[in-house]
Amino acid sequence: MPESPEVPPPAAGTVHEWLAVRPEGLLCLPGGFYIDPLRAVSSAVITHGHADHARPGNGDIYATAQTLAIMRCRYGDSCAARQLPLAYGERHRFGDVELWLAPAGHILGSAQVVLEYRGERVVISGDYKRQADPTCQPFQPVPCDVFVTEATFGLPVFHHPPIATEVEKLLQSLQLFPQRCHLVGVYALGKCQRLILALRALGYSKAVYLHGALVKLCELYEREGIALGKWVKVSEVGDIDSLAGEIVLAPPSALADRWSRKLPDMLPCMASGWMQIRARARQRRVELPLVISDHCDWPALLQTLEEVNPAQLWVTHGREQALVHRAQQLGYRAQALSLLGYEEEESG
Numbered sequence: 001m002p003e004s005p006e007v008p009p010p011a012a013g014t015v016h017e018w019l020a021v022r023p024e025g026l027l028c029l030p031g032g033f034y035i036d037p038l039r040a041v042s043s044a045v046i047t048h049g050h051a052d053h054a055r056p057g058n059g060d061i062y063a064t065a066q067t068l069a070i071m072r073c074r075y076g077d078s079c080a081a082r083q084l085p086l087a088y089g090e091r092h093r094f095g096d097v098e099l100w101l102a103p104a105g106h107i108l109g110s111a112q113v114v115l116e117y118r119g120e121r122v123v124i125s126g127d128y129k130r131q132a133d134p135t136c137q138p139f140q141p142v143p144c145d146v147f148v149t150e151a152t153f154g155l156p157v158f159h160h161p162p163i164a165t166e167v168e169k170l171l172q173s174l175q176l177f178p179q180r181c182h183l184v185g186v187y188a189l190g191k192c193q194r195l196i197l198a199l200r201a202l203g204y205s206k207a208v209y210l211h212g213a214l215v216k217l218c219e220l221y222e223r224e225g226i227a228l229g230k231w232v233k234v235s236e237v238g239d240i241d242s243l244a245g246e247i248v249l250a251p252p253s254a255l256a257d258r259w260s261r262k263l264p265d266m267l268p269c270m271a272s273g274w275m276q277i278r279a280r281a282r283q284r285r286v287e288l289p290l291v292i293s294d295h296c297d298w299p300a301l302l303q304t305l306e307e308v309n310p311a312q313l314w315v316t317h318g319r320e321q322a323l324v325h326r327a328q329q330l331g332y333r334a335q336a337l338s339l340l341g342y343e344e345e346e347s348g
């Protein structure tokens with residue numbers, strides 16, 4: 001994928017006069033649009049396709065073409081009255097406000113929203129990560145006056161190991177238990193496809209078996225040019241016992257439900273940043289927790305803060321207080337917005 005161009009630093013100034021927190025979400029006052037609104041509005045910019053950020057029923061929506069494709073896949077063609085695609089770096093004017101999108105490195109099509117108004121620049125990161133991910137363009141640090149960040153894993157305890165380390169554990173378990181069907185709980189959008197590519201990168205060339213709920217988005221990724229290798233729907237497997245020793249991917253909810261009981265000697269695994277917390281793994285009866293996240297861990301949040309170097313940091317959701325406190329110690333003006341309604345479940 002092409003490199004993003006260098007971005008010059010913004011002019012100094014204050015911006016909170018023109019960005020407001022409303023029940024609908026974050027509102028750009030002079031532009032008259034919301035970012036990832038929680039309720040239907042007439043004009044919205046959508047950072048990415050996860051359900052807590054991209055909701056149906058808005059008027060105009062601006063997003064990358066991939067995010068719009070994801071929304072159509074999930075909600076149908078009428079997911080919004082008008083869909084307006086923006087390429088990364090393409091500028092769009094809302095009156096005196098200029099808007100452009102920068103890659104966020106979270107999932108396919110994910111974007112940071114960059115707003116420029118009267119010489120000031122605000123960057124709303126949406127969800128993002130700094131680890132390499134071949135399913136999307138890497139996060140681009142954009143220097144700004146105000147950086148609006150999430151803090152899903154905003155505590156010093158959170159460290160996400162490289163994905164290869166975690167996927168290696170899965171492959172070792174398959175060698176150790178060649179008769180057990182390894183069922184891995186994955187979020188349908190992003191985690192599923194990234195895990196498949198990580199298996200391929202480590203040389204796993206056998207078919208990967210998919211729960212039906214994962215199929216549509218895998219097909220969409222393939223249409224967007226991301227080759228996943230051989231995969232088969234579990235529903236199309238004639239002899240279910242032939243799944244002994246195979247990898248089956250399913251939504252996390254399927255780990256505990258009746259669907260998974262038919263699998264031969266099933267070994268429950270789960271890929272999520274939350275798997276670092278033993279209690280969460282136990283809660284889901286996960287025997288093999290894989291710490292794989294599409295969000296920043298604590299060091300990556302601080303690294304990003306240093307690189308973006310904003311005059312102000314606003315923290316939208318997650319564990320805001322620890323990040324706000326550390327940012328203040330480092331000399332930044334920081335505050336928690338405590339936006340409710342952005343769930344961690346779909347994209348942990």
Ligand SMILES: [Zn+2]
Nearest residue numbers: 050106127347
């Ligand atoms: Zn997300």
Ligand SMILES: [Zn+2]
Nearest residue numbers: 052127342343
């Ligand atoms: Zn989110």
